Every structure is written in C-alpha cells, then in structure tokens.
Amino acid sequence: MKLVTAVIQPHRLDDVKSALEGVGIRGLTLTEASGFGRQKGHTEVYRGAEYTVDMLPKIRVEIVIGDDDVPAVTSAIVQAAQTGKIGDGKVWVTPIDQLIRVRTGESGPAAI
C-alpha cells in the first residue's frame, strides 16, 4: 500500500483528476496548499506597499493505492500536471503501514 502525494498547479487539477479516473482511481483527497520551491516568489505592489509573494497557491492531491498501481498513477499525474514551466510541483510516494476503512472496519489492501 502506498500514499501518493502530488503538489500541483491549481489550474492543472481538472486534467489530473481526469487522468486519475482514466487509470481507475476511485478516491482522492484534495487540499488547498501554499508554498514555494525553485519557482520562488515575485514582488508586487499592493496599496503602496511592496510585497514579496513567496508562498504561491498550490493544490495537494493525496491518493492511497496498491503497490502495483504506482507506475501508472504517478505517470498519469506527471503527464497531466506538466506544463514545462517552473512551478509545476512534485509527486512523491510513501509506504503505508496500516489502512482501515472506517465504514466496515476492513483493513489492509482490502480497504483501498
């Protein structure tokens, strides 16, 4: 069992979601996030004050999948989220020790 976390550009969300549905993913969790990477920020003037906007809005997508699905899911996300410009985000995969479905109490891969 793996947790796939993707931080992506907000405007790529719809395409990422469709791509995930295309590889058979039936559930995901979204969070509005903000942060910076190599993209860093930019300066802007607002009401006479100059601001460095270093935390830019991003979307964090989290999906729990089986080990075998990792290559298909990660490549679907990367393809759909990629614009080639700096700031496209990252995808990472972490192992899951335990997984329980709250409704039924099922655990392990059956709970995916």
Added chain:
Amino acid sequence: MLEFDTGGTAWVLASATLVLLMTIPALAFFYGGMVRGKSVLNMMMMSFGAAAVVGVIWVLWGYSEAFGSDIGGVIGNPFEWFGLMTMSVDDVSGSIPTLVFVGFQATFALITVALITGAIADRTRFAPWLIFAGLWATIVYAPLCHMVWGGGLLGGDGPIASALAAPMDFAGGTVVHINAGVAGLVLALIIGKRVGFAHEPMRPHNLPFVMLGAGLLWVGWFGFNSGSAVAADGLAGLAWVNTFVATAAASGTWMITEKIRDGKATSLGAASGIVAGLVAVTPAAGFVSPVGAIFIGGIAGVACALAVALKYKLGYDDSLDVVGVHLTGGLVGTVLVGLWSTSTGLFYGGGIDQLIAQVLAAVIAIAYSGILSAVIGFAIKVTIGWRVDQSDEISGIDLAVHGETAYETVGTGRVAER
C-alpha cells in the same frame, strides 16, 4: 403656532437615518474587511462602541456644546440644552424642528469619532478607546462643530469672515474629515505601530466586506451631504448630484492611478476611491457646480491614492489610511472650494480671498484637533495605557479583548455542566 417645513423635516429625518447607516454598519464593514481576520470583531466593535458612548454624550451635553449660546467663539454653553431637558417639540431650528436637527447632528458626531478607529486597528484596548471617544467628542468634536456651524470663530460671523470671506464647509470637510484625519494621525503616532508593520503582509482579510461598506457609505452619504441643505429643495438636489458625480470620478481616478503605478486596478482601490470622493465633495457639495464636483472628486482620487503610500515612507502605522483618505481628501475638498465655489471661488472671478479663508480654516482645524487629540491621547497613554499585550496582538485581539472570534468554528469550548 410655529410653522415647520414638513417636506424639509421629512428629508432631514431620513437623512439622519442615512447618516447613522454610515457608521452602523457601513464604516464597521469597510474597516472590518480591511483588517486581518483575527481582529475584525474588534475593528467593528470600535465603531459600535463609539456609537454607544457618543450617542449618549451628544444628547446630554454634546449638542449644547456645539449649538448652545456662543462662549468666546470656541464653544456653546454646555448647560443651555443639557439633556435636551428644556427643549420642546415645538422648538424650531431654521425651518425644521430643533429635535430633528439634534438627531441629524448626532449622527455626524458618531461617524466622525468612528472614522478615527481606522488608524489604530489591531492593537488598541477597548476601554481606552471608549474613554478617548467620550473625551474627544466632548473636547474636540463638539467645539470644532460649534466653531464652524454653531456661530463660532470659523463661521459666517467670525474673524476670518470679516477679514476675508466666510470659510465654506457645507457638510464637514473641516469638522468631520480633517478633524478625524488629524486625530487618527496623532493616535497612530502615540499608540505606535502594529507588531510587524511594514515587514509582514497585512492585507485585507475580506474585500467583499470592504466593498459592501464602501457602497453603503456612498448611499448613506447622500444623507450627510444632501441632508446638510437642511431643507428639501434645489440646494439639496445640487448636493445630491455633486456627491454622486464627485464620488464616481474619484473611484475612477483612484483605479487609473493604481493601474498606471502598480499594474492593476484593485477592489480595495475602487472602494477607497469612493470614500476619497465622498470626503472631498463633503465641504463642497452645495457650493460648486457638478463639473466642479467632477474635478474635485477626480483630483481627490489621485491625491489619496498617492497619499496612502506615505505611511511606509514616513513610518507611522495609520493602519487603514484615515490620514491618507480623510485628512488628504478633507484638505483637497476644503481648499478646492476656494477655486470652484460658484459664488466666491477663484475660477469664478471671486478673487483669492475665499481660497485663503479655506486654507486658514483648514490650518486652524488641524491645529485645534492635533493639539487636543495629542493631549487626550498622551493622558491615556501615561495613565491606563493604550495597547494590548504583544502576545495578544499576535494571536488576535478579538479573542483577547472580546472573548470571541469571527470565523473559527472549532475549539470554542463546551457548555459547562450544571
């Protein structure tokens, strides 16, 4: 039997109600949206609290101080109409019942005091603010109101009037806006900057609130300016049209200024431009032509849009731009009446006397308000103190001072067992 002008009476009653709308809730929303989410309730409460304090004071002695028999050109006799106890429903002021005039003027006192709160956002304890509001209404607002409108030394019978020309202030350029703007500057200096001022972003937390407040201010301001005709007549109509068009012009020029300088026209700029235009046309509303009002509003929109950046250069934390909008706009409007007044202005062949009279009235208002606001502000600073603890300021003044938060829905505790 005394004769009232019933149409005029109805309009001034309606106007008084519109002007109350400007404080409760328009200004509270305008300011409340501009602060950070952790201090929106305190910001709104400072307007509501000012209404509670000043409303009572106005009826007890404020009106009498402003419109009682003149003492030395500076103040009216505060005991003459104390508590309005000797005032009858048949008393007449001009062509309307005096009680209607008392109510109309009460709402001006409320908004003027409440305007100051924008300069001291996020960091001021509630009790010192309420004490200041009461003292300031008594010592600064009511006397200045008397000087300009109650037969005092800045009015039609004062020394400036006999030497040059009577200073013109239709609805409160000096009494309301220069007055509140100067007091805001003085308090911002005395109370000091917010933690993190000019280092961390303090952008408005709810711009729809700001726009709601600005829109309601525009609506309410028709009572302020058009009601100041104290009659339902052509002068009221002129003031209405001027208030309408100067405001439109100012909102437009503020947005253009932002677009050229910063690249984007912002909603905060459109809303602030509305207020800048309303402020600037206030002293001029009944004295200038509609085209004159467009010039005054348009100039004010640019001037105020530029003035709001000064606090970062000069280092005072006028948090929500009371100085940048009300002092600047009040000065622009008050001085420009000397150019565009259709009866005595420089552009209408009236010579330079009116312009000098306007500048003098503005300077006297600045000096009077500045000195006495500083005295009250320092007295509070050295006795009970102004500021909340720094930790409370950082974690949020709403919870620290009022025990409430505007938005959080978790962690609000549970009902105690009985």
